Amino acid sequence: MNTVASAAPYHHGDLRRALLDSATAILAETGRWDFSLREVARRAGVSHAASYRHFTDKEALIAAVALTGCETLHTCMTAAIDGAKGAVGTLRAIGQAYIGFGVANPALYRLMFGQALPSIEGLPPAVLAVLTEARAVLRGVILAGARAGAFAIDPEDEQEVSVAVVTAWSLVHGFTLLTIDRVVDREVRPQVIDALAARVADRLIIGLLPIQGRR
Amino acid sequence: MNTVASAAPYHHGDLRRALLDSATAILAETGRWDFSLREVARRAGVSHAASYRHFTDKEALIAAVALTGCETLHTCMTAAIDGAKGAVGTLRAIGQAYIGFGVANPALYRLMFGQALPSIEGLPPAVLAVLTEARAVLRGVILAGARAGAFAIDPEDEQEVSVAVVTAWSLVHGFTLLTIDRVVDREVRPQVIDALAARVADRLIIGLLPIQGRR
DNA sequence: CGCCGAATGTTACCACCGTCAACACTCCAC
DNA sequence: GTGGAGTGTTGACGGTGGTAACATTCGGCG
Structure with missing residues (x-):
């Protein structure tokens, strides 16, 4: 339990949006949408299974x-x-x-x-x-x-x-x-x-x- | 070594074409081209790595x-x-x-x-x-x-x-x-x-x- | 305040995938 | 016939999508 602002909180705040942004960014950078869900999660600084709390599927x-x-x-x-x-x-x-x-x-x-x-x-x-x-x-x-x-x-x-x-x-x-x-x-x-x-x-x-x- | 005609020969004959046909068939059936290379190989009745003798890549x-x-x-x-x-x-x-x-x-x-x-x-x-x-x-x-x-x-x-x-x-x-x-x-x-x-x-x-x- | 359930994130695990390396079989040229 | 070149197989590796069990936090209710 750390109240210092710089510490990453356990809860992200708006992970759904963050995942969407990551995915959109990868899409724009690479031009492909066959990126891995795990890469999106990495980019959002979150574990690979977290996305399943917000999206049923890739x-x-x-x-x-x-x-x-x-x-x-x-x-x-x-x-x-x-x-x-x-x-x-x-x-x-x-x-x-x-x-x-x-x-x-x-x-x-x-x-x-x-x-x-x-x-x-x-x-x-x-x-x-x-x-x-x-x-x-x-x-x-x-x-x-x-x-x-x-x-x-x-x-x-x-x-x-x-x-x-x-x-x-x-x-x-x-x-x-x-x-x-x-x-x-x-x-x-x-x-x-x-x-x-x-x-x-x-x-x-x-x-x-x-x-x-x-x- | 089996000379009976019905036995599958070790060499396919025209595997390249067979793989192309399998892939095309899957594409037509499913409408998607994110099928697995292994499925294409299975369909052609061949082991999963055989395709690499004919295509460098998926x-x-x-x-x-x-x-x-x-x-x-x-x-x-x-x-x-x-x-x-x-x-x-x-x-x-x-x-x-x-x-x-x-x-x-x-x-x-x-x-x-x-x-x-x-x-x-x-x-x-x-x-x-x-x-x-x-x-x-x-x-x-x-x-x-x-x-x-x-x-x-x-x-x-x-x-x-x-x-x-x-x-x-x-x-x-x-x-x-x-x-x-x-x-x-x-x-x-x-x-x-x-x-x-x-x-x-x-x-x-x-x-x-x-x-x-x-x- | 304290507690508890819901929401959210993590770790561990599964089957499957693409790819490679090592090996096996077959064919053709000499 | 024999030896390579060509072709197919097996087995392994890391990475992936997806699930389950666990951990943490939040919000509401006593």
Whole structure:
């Protein structure tokens, strides 16, 4: 029993958070999520079995990391919407935020969409909820644009709207991954990813604009 | 020493191939590539250390599996080109072949673009070569279309062509992954993926067409 | 204050894994 | 035939995920 502040207390305080931070740090440093649970524990300065008081599983820990990523991504997207004007501008802002998050956190992004999703079932419901809402946000933007006549989409046609949603999401998701994986880098090596992303987005948006608005 | 044919011979014959097949089978069945090397060996009816005569590493085995996937994908793409006419038709055919491969081999696809690519460096050069050629094929198609006036792209503008290549690849890659991960399924549940893919592709292609060709 | 149960962390242990080294069998070239 | 090269086996090592039994601390209740 030592009341000196510098002595490590038996109880950690917030070990759950500390473990998450350690795991996230390792993920960011190595780009891999096949680290050992024991290494995470070592890093948090705790014995290897302590994590089982906070996570049922190694997989559960990793899922929790992925969840924080989903939440951050969602925050980025909604923040981007707030600062944007017009349907096209909003769409662009969302895409930019999305890609920006992925490029800034490549390993986390790959974890979220690579391992955490071995088919969407069996996911922590929390992750699923965030993804669902993210899609709803995108759909809302496109729908609003369609209603305002900014896009050549019939807002009453569910299918057509869905196609646009899937198209936009696919483009942004694919671009993010190709950029992370450096496949894009070898095609064009842009000063800034943003510039390329903007031009790629243009190609999509041109396809969405009504005839008179194009080019 | 037993000359009876039914006795298992000491030498396997083509163990390398057998190990690859086992690993591929496990991958397809479970959707995961964190299987144990020992399980692969068991499946091939061989002792746990035998694989080290054919693969330096567990990672090497997995990379080899990914390589076969890359080759198959490349084959699918080139085959699709042969049967297609016109720039738009060819582009559509490539996309369809690409998506079809991904959907038919979800785990393999995810392995190829999820784990085998922790940034493109450090990849087996063979994989890299296949990817590079795949991109060249796509670029060739788009360039040809641009030269023929089928797309609103200046064939002399390297950047513009590259943007189109990245856009097309991003869209197809993203769509494939979202479909594999069942994210798309919850947006629209199409009778066939093909129909959705075609409509998504249309959105891209409309953006590529010259003005007079649209809609 | 003192005590007790719940929460949290530790140690000890298990089966299994990746990898290596030493050994066994088989095939082919001479 | 014989001797190496190639291929498969056995056995061992340290590390890992996971569990159980034990230790420590905290918070509430007398």
